[in-house]
Amino acid sequence: MKINVEDNKCSGCQICVLWCLHRHDGFRRLARIHIIEKESLVGRSVQVCRQCEERYCVEACPVEAIVVDDGTGASRVDASACTGCGECAQACPYGAVRIVDSIAVICDLCGGNPACVKYCPEKVLTIS
Amino acid sequence: MRGISGRILRVNLSSGVASSESLPVDVWRNWLGGRGLATWLWSKENPLHLDPLSPQAKIYFAVSPLVGTLTPGIGKAAAVFKSPLTGGIFVSLCGGDIGSAIKFSGWDVIVIEGRSDKPVVLLIDDERVSIRDASSTWGMEVTEADRALRSMLGEDSVAVVAGPAGEKLVRFASLHSGRGREFGRGGIGAIFGSKNLKGFAIRGGGRVSIADSQKLEALTIEAYQRMEESEKAQIRRRWGTPELVATINELGFWPTRNFSEGYFEEGSKIDAGAIEKSVLIAHRSCFSCPIRCGKVIRYSHPDGSSVELEGPEFESLSLLGPNLGLGSIEKIAEASRLCDELGVDTISMGGVIGFVIEAGKKGKLPIELKAGLNLEFGDEKTVFKLIQMTALKEGALGEKMAMGSRAFAEELGCEELSMDVKGLGIPAYDPRGIKGLGLNYATSASGASHMRGPTMPIEIGENTRLDDRDKVPMVISVQVNMAVADSVCLCSTARVGINIHQLAQFLYAVTGESWTAGRLEEIGKNILTLERKINIREGFSEVDDTLPLRMLSEPFKKGASAGSVVNLEPMKKEYYRLMGWDEKGVPPLEDK
Numbered sequence: 001m002k003i004n005v006e007d008n009k010c011s012g013c014q015i016c017v018l019w020c021l022h023r024h025d026g027f028r029r030l031a032r033i034h035i036i037e038k039e040s041l042v043g044r045s046v047q048v049c050r051q052c053e054e055r056y057c058v059e060a061c062p063v064e065a066i067v068v069d070d071g072t073g074a075s076r077v078d079a080s081a082c083t084g085c086g087e088c089a090q091a092c093p094y095g096a097v098r099i100v101d102s103i104a105v106i107c108d109l110c111g112g113n114p115a116c117v118k119y120c121p122e123k124v125l126t127i128s
Numbered sequence: 129m130r131g132i133s134g135r136i137l138r139v140n141l142s143s144g145v146a147s148s149e150s151l152p153v154d155v156w157r158n159w160l161g162g163r164g165l166a167t168w169l170w171s172k173e174n175p176l177h178l179d180p181l182s183p184q185a186k187i188y189f190a191v192s193p194l195v196g197t198l199t200p201g202i203g204k205a206a207a208v209f210k211s212p213l214t215g216g217i218f219v220s221l222c223g224g225d226i227g228s229a230i231k232f233s234g235w236d237v238i239v240i241e242g243r244s245d246k247p248v249v250l251l252i253d254d255e256r257v258s259i260r261d262a263s264s265t266w267g268m269e270v271t272e273a274d275r276a277l278r279s280m281l282g283e284d285s286v287a288v289v290a291g292p293a294g295e296k297l298v299r300f301a302s303l304h305s306g307r308g309r310e311f312g313r314g315g316i317g318a319i320f321g322s323k324n325l326k327g328f329a330i331r332g333g334g335r336v337s338i339a340d341s342q343k344l345e346a347l348t349i350e351a352y353q354r355m356e357e358s359e360k361a362q363i364r365r366r367w368g369t370p371e372l373v374a375t376i377n378e379l380g381f382w383p384t385r386n387f388s389e390g391y392f393e394e395g396s397k398i399d400a401g402a403i404e405k406s407v408l409i410a411h412r413s414c415f416s417c418p419i420r421c422g423k424v425i426r427y428s429h430p431d432g433s434s435v436e437l438e439g440p441e442f443e444s445l446s447l448l449g450p451n452l453g454l455g456s457i458e459k460i461a462e463a464s465r466l467c468d469e470l471g472v473d474t475i476s477m478g479g480v481i482g483f484v485i486e487a488g489k490k491g492k493l494p495i496e497l498k499a500g501l502n503l504e505f506g507d508e509k510t511v512f513k514l515i516q517m518t519a520l521k522e523g524a525l526g527e528k529m530a531m532g533s534r535a536f537a538e539e540l541g542c543e544e545l546s547m548d549v550k551g552l553g554i555p556a557y558d559p560r561g562i563k564g565l566g567l568n569y570a571t572s573a574s575g576a577s578h579m580r581g582p583t584m585p586i587e588i589g590e591n592t593r594l595d596d597r598d599k600v601p602m603v604i605s606v607q608v609n610m611a612v613a614d615s616v617c618l619c620s621t622a623r624v625g626i627n628i629h630q631l632a633q634f635l636y637a638v639t640g641e642s643w644t645a646g647r648l649e650e651i652g653k654n655i656l657t658l659e660r661k662i663n664i665r666e667g668f669s670e671v672d673d674t675l676p677l678r679m680l681s682e683p684f685k686k687g688a689s690a691g692s693v694v695n696l697e698p699m700k701k702e703y704y705r706l707m708g709w710d711e712k713g714v715p716p717l718e719d720k
Binding site for chain 2: 011018020021026027028029030036037100121122
């Protein structure tokens, strides 16, 4: 599956972030979705993995620590192999990868039922 | 107790020392967080008769167990301080992202005390705190200052800044967070100015411990459902707070020309429908809230450029609009934007301008003070000029307006023309059209704040607004309810999805401790009584629980609220009695 984003509809509520924390271990710094103010007050910049056709993060990784998950299509990081070099974060066109505590953090699609998509009150996020 | 860290960050700007302390968990059990906790702390740490702008004065920013959790509508942070405007205890709340930033950084309360001898900013990055030179930011307007502080810490940080008005100690200066949220009232901006603090930026990467995640999730989904089904929430979602314009104007208690009338003939040009048709371009929400009541407009600045603005909210629209005889969205939006950028409370600013115009027209202003201005209602150039003069204390008139309408009126000997209670300017509901709200204005520790006791939905919905009998229990109940909401940091509007019983359940799911609606109401009442005790110690008495003479004795001549004044004394007496205070409104002296 792929996440699609219409970021001019984003109101900035960050309910997506709250569900992301709730579905993972709750650390704010480990959110896999980031809502950033733009210059304009219309919408926000929504930084989340789009499961790109050409998977830039996978290609950029020098130690092959990222693979495309068979089931969900998410970019899956092997934390034990990841060195925190940040090449994946640089390569990502959507700003969706963060290096936190020296490990790459990327959306795992909540294992197939992404909570951010389900609960976004503005329908900014859809799956295809 | 889950949901809290139990830690306070104390920053002393005189010594430059930041330290971490912990508070016993019983404090949250008794005071909840937010307004309750911060008021209790204030009462423990601040001496009597303190000058609010002195280094000894402390200001408290507090969040609650629910902040940063799934709970929807928990979009506020509470600030408690002694107000330089009223001289009493004051609470101000700010929406947007600041509450969650404080919570995720691991602090339940941030206390700022002392005074820096040079302009500084405070940077809080989880537990790493630094006080940094900020001379380059001194003098900056709010948008620029917000950007500057956030650039010091990171684009994921949240800032709270004073504008030039706060730096100049304007008594109703505000603090601003993000692109359109404020700690608006009570002169909180001047507190920062007096400490040489331009603002603070904060970010946090931590987590909130939750007792029962599954329960929290189920309660959250039910609350989303109630908000979706709530007519009030859906009205706010579409139109924002300006939805009130048509209603309040038709009911004839919309502040018009310094509260001299209750109906503004140009109301339909500036109501929610007019805004939606002409300038509305987007919607915004506070952290965790699906209601999305923020409205973004695009309008033409007087210089011809195009401006985006979140707002104007109903209060700003009213006090800078009909209250000053302005009937154009663009003019009102620009006045509101100027207040935001310079950092003053729009309600108080509109109130003092209204006062000055009426005083001028009635010959109460000495010629030399008039500064050659056209002091008439309906002149936006005068309004823009007065906002600037006041916020920057330009000229003798600017200096005097910066004291607030009450102090200025006392100097001129025309107190009856200042529409305030305890110095705080009356908001956009004239109490002659809504008596219970009038009782709330008169009795709240803050002075005339509609948010301490927002009875509007009840009094309008049940069509009892012109009654002054059988009002008191309802007013107390609303004040108690808001004391609780302000202490858990629940936005007033979001209460349509979370009533006090549901709130008790959310608190249980997060904290793991048992709470009931009854216990929450008891805490709310304790908060009101504590605020009362503080104010009495500061020198307030029942004489200060009043309304402007106009509202007690001059009925509107026309409109749907004509012929009525507020019969305050009997309501006050009953209020004191039901609160368990003596006939002079003094609570019993047992220690708390």
